[in-house]
Amino acid sequence: MIKQFVLIGLLAILFAVFFVSMQDIQELYNTFGKDYIAASGFADTGSRNLVTAILLDYRLFDSLFEAGILLIAVSGVIWISKHEIEEKNAQFMLDKFNTPDLFVTFSRLVYPLMLAFGFYVIINGHVSPGGGFQGGAIVATAILILYYIDADKETNIGLIVTIEKILYIAILLVASLSIVTRGEFFTNFFALDASADTKAIYLVLLNVMIGMKVALGLWTIFTAFLKEGR
Amino acid sequence: MGNLDMLSLTAYALQVLLIIMAVSIVVHKNNGTIIILITTFSLITASLYVINKAPDVAIAEVAIGSAIIPLIYVISISRQREFIVLDKAMDDFIIADNAFTGVGYVLLKRFTDFYHLELNICNDVRLCSLGAGRDQLLCEQTNVDLIVSKDDERNVYVLKGKASSILTYKLEAMARDYDNIEVVKFKDRDFGD
Amino acid sequence: MNPLLTFVVILIGFYGLSTSTNIIKSVFCVTIIESGVILLFLNLGNLDGGVIPVIGDTLPVGGIADPLPQALMITTIVIGSTVTALALMLCIKVFHHYGTVEWAEILSRESGK
Structure with a gap:
């Protein structure tokens, strides 16, 4: 009990420190970066969505290697859940799991719509809220519905991970193209004074690739978990 | 101006609700019930992201927090029995x-x-x-x-x-x-x- | 103020993390802390008000919310879910090795060796 009181006291001190620092927030906080991005973000990158402009142009270095962390985490999940054996549960085979018919029909109806919405979010990432990371998550959720329809669906994890690795290398290559055309690392490979429509080609290309990579990564993760659950 | 006040009021209400959800997740004993609570928690945070002018983050949170996170929690909890x-x-x-x-x-x-x-x-x-x-x-x-x-x-x-x-x-x-x-x-x- | 209320959520997560007896409970608390941190970043990026950072041909009158924290937080959500998955997968392995997911029992088994 005394431990909990000490803990609550320490957390209260943390809160007090945060409260004091919030009083001076106006001195710490400035709007220069925000104003610069608002004024020249569209001209520099050709993206109306300024979040995508930062993700895919100004700070592409960050996004690329956070996509790399995703790949590493997926590899970790697969390595830990590695099974050389086929687990067969005697009781599980006796009363087989049945999905209700209504649920199956509804899932079949919703699945293409969700897939289409995911691709819509990916492709329009530069003109509206959305982009590769979010759209990829939606596409992965749509694929998850397939497992509700058919619980015993077989998936080749090795193939998916191989495609994901190739996609990651391709993303790095597309991002590095700018060193040939512009002389800078990790930015748009079209010239800085190209029109917004031209620059959008690069944005859509990279969004689609990142979206597919994220979708495949999440697909691998929940397939590994569903295999564990069987 | 009236609209804006309404929005900040909603934001405060949702923040208080978020704190309540966090407390109930921490004090609850049954891990199975916590999955439902954490899904609710993630949906409330998603609506708070929209109020904080970040629709991009909200889309990502809804897509991940509503389906994939509960699934992996359910499977790992059932495996631990x-x-x-x-x-x-x-x-x-x-x-x-x-x-x-x-x-x-x-x-x-x-x-x-x-x-x-x-x-x-x-x-x-x-x-x-x-x-x-x-x-x-x-x-x-x-x-x-x-x-x-x-x-x-x-x-x-x-x-x-x-x-x-x-x-x-x-x-x-x-x-x-x-x-x-x-x-x-x-x-x-x-x-x- | 909104950032203060958000900080309370992070502190609740810390409290749960230090008092939890169960590994799964700890992972839940990490998820809470993560959501709190994301919300804190967005709150601090939205201090001056403004509209969402999607612009037309002319700049909006009230300015925009800071897009930089938002861009950082999108990747955080996707990475956070995969890291949670990794932690839960490790939990399953720990259960099959020690036969329990309670911190106290695992520690007693380790020290009793």
Whole structure:
């Protein structure tokens, strides 16, 4: 009990420190970066969505290697859940799991719509809220519905991970193209004074690739978990 | 201006709701109920992201927090109620008269029910064909908790489990009453060898 | 003020993390802390008000919310879910090795060796 009181006291001190620092927030906080991005973000990158402009142009270095962390985490999940054996549960085979018919029909109806919405979010990432990371998550959720329809669906994890690795290398290559055309690392490979429509080609290309990579990564993760659950 | 006040009021209400949800997640004991609470928590945070002018983040949170996170929590929690037994004996120890009425099954069922676990008996052909010398390796490399085999000379059923697992000790205490059942513990080696 | 209320959520997560007896409970608390941190970043990026950072041909009158924290937080959500998955997968392995997911029992088994 005394431990909990000490803990609550320490957390209260943390809160007090945060409260004091919030009083001076106006001195710490400035709007220069925000104003610069608002004024020249569209001209520099050709993206109306300024979040995508930062993700895919100004700070592409960050996004690329956070996509790399995703790949590493997926590899970790697969390595830990590695099974050389086929687990067969005697009781599980006796009363087989049945999905209700209504649920199956509804899932079949919703699945293409969700897939289409995911691709819509990916492709329009530069003109509206959305982009590769979010759209990829939606596409992965749509694929998850397939497992509700058919619980015993077989998936080749090795193939998916191989495609994901190739996609990651391709993303790095597309991002590095700018060193040939512009002389800078990790930015748009079209010239800085190209029109917004031209620059959008690069944005859509990279969004689609990142979206597919994220979708495949999440697909691998929940397939590994569903295999564990069987 | 009236609209804006309404928006900030909603934001405050949602923040208070978020704190309530966080407290209930922390104080709740049942992990199964917490999954529902965490899904609600994630939906409330998503609406707060929209109020904080970040629709991009909200889309990502809804897509991930509503389906994939609950799924992996459900599966890992259900897996943590499971006791996997590999049946190498393949006689009436588990299945007698085409039903789960063997003496071993009754013991294991009593054991798993007592500790609120779920009994999972498998007899994979490839695994059962492995020699007895590789049982320890099998136990460490896969999720199998217990291996059932039969010692024909002494007519004793041998249950082999990991010495690191607390469940093996509990099973040993429970199986003391049975004459023809013996519990063997593998010696510990470094985890991850 | 909104950032203060958000900080309370993070502190609740810390409290749960230090008092939890169960591994799964700890992972839940990490998820709470993560959501709190994301919300704190967005709150601090939205201090001056403004509209969402999607612009037309002319700049909006009230300015925009800071897009930089938002861009950082999108990747955080995706990475956070995969790291949670990794932690839960490790939990399953720990259960099959020690036979329990309670911190106290695992520690007693480790020290009793």
